[in-house]
Amino acid sequence: MIPTTQPVQPAVGKASHRVRVAPRDPAARLRWVGLAVAFALLWPLLVTTEFAPWKMLEPRSLHASAHFLAGLLPPATEPGFLARVAAGAWQTIAIATCGTALALLLAVPLALCATATLSISRLAGRMAPLSFGVRQALRGAMVALRTVPELVWALLLVRVVGLGPTAGVLAIALTYGGMLGKVYAEILESVDSHAARTLLANGGGRLQAFTHGLLPEAAPELTSYTVYRWECAIRSSVVLGFVGAGGLGQELDNALKMLAGGEVTTMLIVFVALVAGADWVSAGLRRVLQ
């Protein structure tokens, strides 16, 4: 930006330009100070995270890494193993689908109860204190469900329901129930509420106001967000397998622990394909809804 404030010079050779442009940067000192401060802040981070990449270059860990990397190829393709991977992949999809379906059972009632647009007392002006309190409490509950990461839910649930897909399904149902409920309520409050308010004002029930007033307005957005979340659930159900919640993740965790490199490669490829496939299906579904 600086050179433009100077009178335009005839084109000069690169070498002479290098000497002339650099000293003209009036902010140079500030930039160097900024960089120095950034590096000073970096130091405690490096210490806290025990960041010592050269440790990876020590003969022992280098040997382990080389051994592991060499084992990654070729990908494992024994029919028995492939069948297990296919079963794991399907289980991952099923965990995500069941989790999202159960999350809906949680989210829809919560969202309906929390939506301020469906308040009858608000028609007259301010919402009644009790209704306001209940709505805020429900919102708080949804935020709490969502704040605890699904992996932590899965860790806790594995100890109650045992290893296997049930823990994964319930973890997704709880986290996504809170997440979907909160977003549904926000979507329902953001669409045009004229029809719903008219229905309520003329004696319609809250459920009628929802199904005939709000739902037609909000349906595409609600569905598209749900489909997007299903796609996210597939990603996270793979990760949940690492704490024993079934599916492809659990198989991958086992293969990593046994340092079975070829199996790891195959499963990573299947995982990436699975996520790409879910992405494609989800994009297709959302396009239909537009």
Place this chain on the structure above:
Amino acid sequence: MTAARWPLPLAAVALALLVMASFWTLDLHLAALIAPASLAAMGRYAGEFMAPDVSPAFLARIAHAALETLAMSMLGTAIAAGLAAALCLPAARFAGRTPARWRVPARLLFNVLRAIPELVWASLLLVAAGLGPMSGTLALALHTAGVFGRLFAEALENAPPGPAQALRAQGTRESLVLLYATLPQLGPQLLSYVLYRWENNIRAATILGVVGAGGLGQMLAFHLGLFQNGRAASVIGAMVLLVYAVDLTSYAIRRAMVNTR
């Protein structure tokens, strides 16, 4: 609607079949879960979490682990930004570098880095880097570098070309054009990407420890493994507070950035 590739009813039927097949094959025993006996057991289990350990000694250990998690998220994000800043140059087709022969391979690399979740990277890295926060930091850095690389390259391609052309017309070197014309234009946008990903990464960093990559997650897995549920409850509380604090900080920085512009 006309451009729809999937007719709506077909999609609905396929979705219903998918849901039914999922429940059918998983065999979840959900009915057994809501039987009185198992509900009582769950109640007892939840009750154990209602008495978090708040003794000063334990809180000090939590604070240490929380700092470790915070440092992992910050350093991981910073390394990722550095890696992506270097790799986005070959990945972008911007004026002055029209052939962009490395564009496709670089983008493929970003996609692979991004497709593998942080937790999977962490378990892969445990082999090379051993147990501890360094594996977690590198795992965050690799996944986030994939995310940043694509975002940075796109930002670079979409930057308004005016200032760069003005400098180039005067014969300024390409590296200086980048530093003095393109970078100042993109700075705020790139910084807000970094802050947004930092919010994501603090969430990821809290759980990475579950596979042994340090921080609060490792502490949680440890105490849950010993059935010390009161202590686990304190750790979960610390996770929630830490994520909340980072969200607030990031929000404050972004608001300050908007106000100064």
